[in-house]
Amino acid sequence: MTDVSGQSFVPSAAVGPKVAKASVAHRLRVLREQAGMSAATVAATMDWSVSKLTRIEKGEVTVQPLEVRALLAHYGVTDEDLLADFSRLARTSRTRQWYSRHRLNGAFADFVAYEHEAVAIRIWQVLFVPGLLQTREYARAITALTLRTDPNDEQVKARVDLRIDRQQAFFERLGGPDSPRLMSVIDEGVLRRPVGGRDVMLQQLDHLLSLAESTGAVELGVAPLDLERHSGLGGSFELLQFSAESHGDVLFVEAAAGHDFIRTDQESTARHGALFQDLLDYGRTGDRALQLIRSIRDEMRGS
Template sequence: MPVGGRPTVRSRRLGTALKTYRLAAKMDQLQAAEVIAAHQTRVSRIETGHVSARPLEIRALLDAYGVHDVEVRQKLEELARQSKRRGWWLEHAAHLRPDYVDHIALEDDATYIREWQPVMVPGLLQTPAYAEAVIASSPHSIEPERAAQLVKVQAGRQAKIAEGGASYTAILWETVVAQPLVGVEIHEEQLTAILEIGKRKNVTIQVLPLSTGVLAGYSSAFSSFSFDEEPTVEAVTMDNLRGTSVLEGAEDLAAYANAYDLLRSAALAPDASAKLIRGVLRSLKEDTS
């Protein structure tokens, strides 16, 4: 069973892949259950992510579905093993919403992470002081102990990017850079950090200028994730008033991949974006001197 007794992002990804291959092979769940000598209910629960398939079951099912690609088979077996792995973030689970845990799990598995943020600095770029200020200004009352844990989790999330474990691209609307949501000193520190992080080989930061007009309203903030060598979008998360939604349907993924391409094409190049951020920093320092 997946860690925590509930479907995880990893177990759902595995189940979705197995269901896709089963349907392509034109087999129903009863036929699949016969392949692994189990009840149809087990196949159903595997495909919904409520239980993790064992490696022998995966091999037998893929044989029956006619899936012989070695890389695909290895990927799904590894996904099954990972679905039972306890993530570093679970030590903070008491302070985290289940949907936030899903988002972190996606980040932890991803090879490519792309974000669009029209309101505030993305969590993967936030300094501790910025994160604390954002949490403190939340409309929801957050206890000091939980707030401290959330800041720690933020730092844990950033470790993968700092270590080069994923290719990370962030597009920020110009207002995120030019209009401080927090104290000016904290904002200056944050902009300086963004410039430094942007120098990493695995990081690309672009600014969407105000001159693009309505394009910034094309979509609210979202993150997209890829899990293989190719940057094909395989999951998308969006924040809302109720928490974080994970989108995995083919049409949803295509729509958000297209949205990101439009935003990236209209955004300033990384060098020009860094120049704009440096200009904002100079203006802030001049205003406070």
């Protein structure tokens, strides 16, 4: 992404609706500030409420291409390439995706949309197997436990269906443009905890090994129980990266009681990137990680 004085708004590579909406929102806010105009002044000129303009600039809502062009004209932007870039992104941002049918909201909705467009997904999980790597049976069991309800509850079913849809969307992108890669470090305690019973957990361990062995897109690491230099005790997180310079890194933390949050500031994402690297440096990766998973599976199978 270049300054508004440059010839390019975003890299020529295609982006998805979430990154497109975020890009439009950010640049519209920058343009208004560079023009020295207040939100109230611009909203009055456009015959909008200040709330509408604010929500557009925060990326909370999409904006129509004609509205974008009207705003750009008000800001004195005349470069046709830049106008075309804005219009393209505005159209892209309004494209409906598979996750629209799940009616998500809040930080988790933003996370699912960002995850679907990320080219690198790095996950540290200290509590359970990451959602993108769960079997349906494990997903039902862990969701029922966290919600303290029956595995057949409708709320459990809805959450599991979303998780399976996230997995399907991830694997459907493999081999295509900006094919994603997933690297997950999992705490050893997660692998030993028989969520759903021994049979369910054995299937889950087999599934992890199968993913790591059959696709080059999934890599696994393990933070062993005897790890002394453990940087991940502060909690689980997922760090997303995108193609070229289309969007900065996105950090997602799934907290208790639904208090999820997203961070995009460089300080937070860089800190967690370094933390993840610590886990790779001091934990087990590659064949050593898979050997540990196999040994845990064999122990559980023989017990």
